Amino acid sequence: MSQTSATLHRALHAPAGLKRTGKWLFLFILIGVIAGGGSILFHTLCDYGMRYFMDGMAGYRPVGPAGEHALLAPSNTPFNRWVLLILPALGGIVSGWLVYTFAPEAEGHGTDGAIDAYHNKGGIIRGRVPFIKTIASTITLTTGGSGGREGPIAQIGAGFGSFLATRLKLSAHERRIMLAAGVGAGVGSIFRAPLAGALFAAEVLYSDADFESDVLIPAGISSVVAYCLFCLVFGWGALFKAPDFQFTNPLELGPYALLALVLVAGGYVYTKVFYSVHGTFKKFKAVPNHIKPAIGGLLTGMIGFYLPETLAFGYGIVQKGILEQAPLTLLLGVALGKIFTTAFTIGSGGSGGVFGPSIVIGGALGGAVGKIFQMFAPDLIPHTGPFVIVGMAGFFTSVSSTPVSTIIFVSEMTNSYHLLLPSLLVCFLCHQLSTRFSIYSEQVPNKFASPAHAxxxxxxxxxxxxxxxxxxxxxxxxxxxxxxxxxxxxxxxxxxxxxxxxxxxxxxxxxxxxxxxxxxxxxxxxxxxxxxxxxxxxxxxxxxxxxxxxxxxxxxxxxxxxxxxxxxxxxxxxxxxxxxxxxxxxxxxxxxxxxxxxxxxxxxxxxxxxxxxxxxxxxxxxxxxxxxxxx
Missing domain, CATH: 3.10.580.10 (CBS-domain)
Incomplete structure (x- = not known):
């Protein structure tokens, strides 16, 4: 055992009381520092990758959210749809080879891997997984693959928490808590939503309205530290810029309730398409696993050829929708297209998260519903931006069973807390109407059904x-x-x-x-x-x-x-x-x-x-x- 590990081990097993509290606090801060550093590294790699692949090779420069700024100046490369067609396939070949050669468990969306480790593996994640996940996800996402950043960063934080607990020879219960703290820190920092990150780490483990209470405070401490570190480098503020929307008319709850039904239907289609694609690729035994992400990338590129907005992250569409600058046809096209590009990218074995695409799909669906209602009742629905924000929260709730953390997520990401009432209505309706499906296959109903609490x-x-x-x-x-x-x-x-x-x-x-x-x-x-x-x-x-x-x-x-x-x-x-x-x-x-x-x-x-x-x-x-x- 190294000198640092020996010191931490002695600290952790000190007598109970203030000393022990301080030493646990030190560990959670350390997890936050590592997760925050991982967020900085991953965000930087993604920014450079977008500049050299999507911009430098295909000439495609998607608009980002107002809270993020490019680290490099754009190139002069002219837009080329044919390069955009094959670029996701090239990224799929490289990322597929990395994942299936060095860490097969890093395929797909990383949050499920962390959930599985929590419930079934005593909180153990192999040390190499976060590194492979980071590199593979960077390549997948910056070459046009449709996915989010929360999966890779969740595994970076979770992997370090698991590694640290293992080195200190902690119990399985303590290792699971440190793993979850890493998840909260990573997600909370890269989405600039520290409170939501902590709540998400405690809520995403279960498909019922249940929380892992032991995780809340550790994840909260780690998330705050990681968030501060990330913002010191990339600046403070919310991810999206939103006007000061106000909820003042109770009659708007009628359209919002109908929005919930649309979001649940969209969530059902999303999960069915995702796991149908995933199952289909699993059945292709004759095709090597590391080639499958390339096939998925080619299918993604075919959609992106006609609708580039469905590639990569897609947060720019959400930003345009909030500012009411996106037309109805574009919102509907992105909502449908993003479902398939995400399924092809990640369902084929590509590496990326599912939270980001869910936010884009939900925001686009919400904006489209808002515009339709505005056509028939402009006095009742003067703005469609609130429907984008509430749609983001409701859609992810329907596919993840995380109503509480998602409401806080969207509020923190948009710095808009005046839409909590319609968000509560929509999210709880979506949760109640979507209990039979989830994008996170490793969730269990509640604590009593988890092997960790058997x-x-x-x-x-x-x-x-x-x-x-x-x-x-x-x-x-x-x-x-x-x-x-x-x-x-x-x-x-x-x-x-x-x-x-x-x-x-x-x-x-x-x-x-x-x-x-x-x-x-x-x-x-x-x-x-x-x-x-x-x-x-x-x-x-x-x-x-x-x-x-x-x-x-x-x-x-x-x-x-x-x-x-x-x-x-x-x-x-x-x-x-x-x-x-x-x-x-x-x-x-x-x-x-x-x-x-x-x-x-x-x-x-x-x-x-x-x-x-x-x-x-x-x-x-x-x-x-x-x-x-x-x-």
């Missing part, structure tokens, strides 16, 4: 109930005297169906217990059966449970000796037996409660408590314990 599901429910809540499941069993010889017991055993036999003294007090496994070795030793007393084979170190104990504690006791049933004793006197409680009865009670509280979770988890089940098998012909107590 153990917490048992504990939360089992700790809420006590042994006394299972009174009708506690079974009475016959006790045996400790001075009974084994020969007499054999005759009793042949007439009972018990598995466990509590042993009592002359006063009826519990002194031991044994199971059928404890006497199996002497069952057929007829010569000594009358010499062996039951107290000789009984275990006196008895594991018992009391009526006030929670069921999680009971399940832990079952696993101590891999036993299937425990004696329930009186609260004030552990020598008084009340009955036996079986492991299966506890599991059955748990499953019943689970179906009542979370029916969809019970279906998804199935045998959730199977980790506890390792039953003792009875001899052939021996049935279960006797009837429940009191019946």
């Amino acid at each position: 153990g917490e599901v048992h504990v939360d429910i089992l700790q809420a109930y006590r042994v006394k809540d299972l009174d009708n499941r506690i079974r009475w069993v016959a006790t045996v005297p400790e001075d009974m010889d084994f020969g007499s017991f054999k005759e009793l055993y042949s007439k009972t169906n018990q598995h466990y036999f509590p042993v009592v003294n002359d006063e009826g007090k519990l002194t031991g217990i044994f199971s059928i496994n404890d006497f199996r070795s002497i069952l057929f030793e007829s010569a000594i059966v009358h010499l062996i007393l039951l107290k000789d084979i009984a275990m006196t170190d008895i594991i018992t449970v009391r009526p006030s104990e929670d069921l999680n504690s009971v399940m832990n006791k079952f696993t101590q000796r891999n036993i299937d049933s425990l004696p329930v004793v009186r609260e004030d006197d552990p020598s008084v037996l009340m009955g036996m409680l079986g492991r299966r009865e506890v599991i059955d009670f748990y499953n019943t409660r689970l179906k009542e509280v979370r029916p969809e979770l019970a279906r998804s988890l199935g045998t959730t408590t199977s980790q506890y089940v390792n039953p003792v098998k009875a001899p052939e012909g021996v049935k279960g314990d006797s009837e429940p107590l009191g019946e």
Whole structure:
């Protein structure tokens, strides 16, 4: 371990209190610095790539958002549609070779990779993935591929958070938090939306309206640091320039509600086209994987030949729409064309994010709907720019199930907070109407359905109930005297169906217990059966449970000796037996409660408590314990 890593390791494992808080703060700031630096690097590479590929080779100079300024002066290259046709294919060849040679998991949109690592891989991301993702995405996007910047930058931040946690030998839970903090920092900085970045990192993990609360504060700290670092280099301010739109007429909510329906329909088409293209390319087994992005790039270029605005980032169209400078036909063309260019670019294995294209598609659809309403009701809809802003939020909500963070995202990106009311209406309508599809295939419904929280599901429910809540499941069993010889017991055993036999003294007090496994070795030793007393084979170190104990504690006791049933004793006197409680009865009670509280979770988890089940098998012909107590 290097000197720096050793220092961080000692810092992290310092005694609890102010010191520990400060050291965690240091780690989250460090993640923010690295993510902010990654955002600066990626943004710079994209700017240079656009200048030398799209501008220098094809003569295409797309308009960008008002909050971004080119680092290099434009070239004098004349516009050439034929170069624009083949340029995305050339970028696809190079990026495909990079990805499938060095890091196949970097293909597609990177946010899904981070989500998958969080839920299923203990927060582990290979160290090379962020670097390959950065280079491959730069090539893909700056040669005309349709995609966004959030996927690559999310993996840069997530990859460093995962790497740092691994070097410090942190737990899987801590590594997942640091991964998510990196996601929030990267996304929040490159889109100049630090609060939204933190919320996005906590919300995008789940398809239901759920948040990963442990992530919010770490991601918030890292996001603020990364955002400040990014803006120190590229300037402060929002990504888009928007007039001071005001919401003053409640009647506008009618058109906004209809806009939500259009956005949900568009989101459905977007996800279906995206995953249909993705599935089709996966089926092409005869075509090498690294060639597929080139094919997708060629299909993208064919659309871009006629509609160049659908290539690369496309944020300029959103800016024009906000300022009401884009015609209706262009908005509709970009909305439809961007769906297909994004599907061809990323669905074929190209590298890029899906947030950026979603913003463009949603803004174009919103602007188009606004213009249509303005034609028929100009007094009600005096401006169409607000429909562009609300459309961005609603469309991404419909395809990502992130209503809260998306509302804040769009507000921060446009510096427009006066449209929160229509945004709330549209986003929550879109979320409710789009629960059956998502662009993020690795999302899980909620925390309870995440493998990262699997153990917490048992504990939360089992700790809420006590042994006394299972009174009708506690079974009475016959006790045996400790001075009974084994020969007499054999005759009793042949007439009972018990598995466990509590042993009592002359006063009826519990002194031991044994199971059928404890006497199996002497069952057929007829010569000594009358010499062996039951107290000789009984275990006196008895594991018992009391009526006030929670069921999680009971399940832990079952696993101590891999036993299937425990004696329930009186609260004030552990020598008084009340009955036996079986492991299966506890599991059955748990499953019943689970179906009542979370029916969809019970279906998804199935045998959730199977980790506890390792039953003792009875001899052939021996049935279960006797009837429940009191019946």
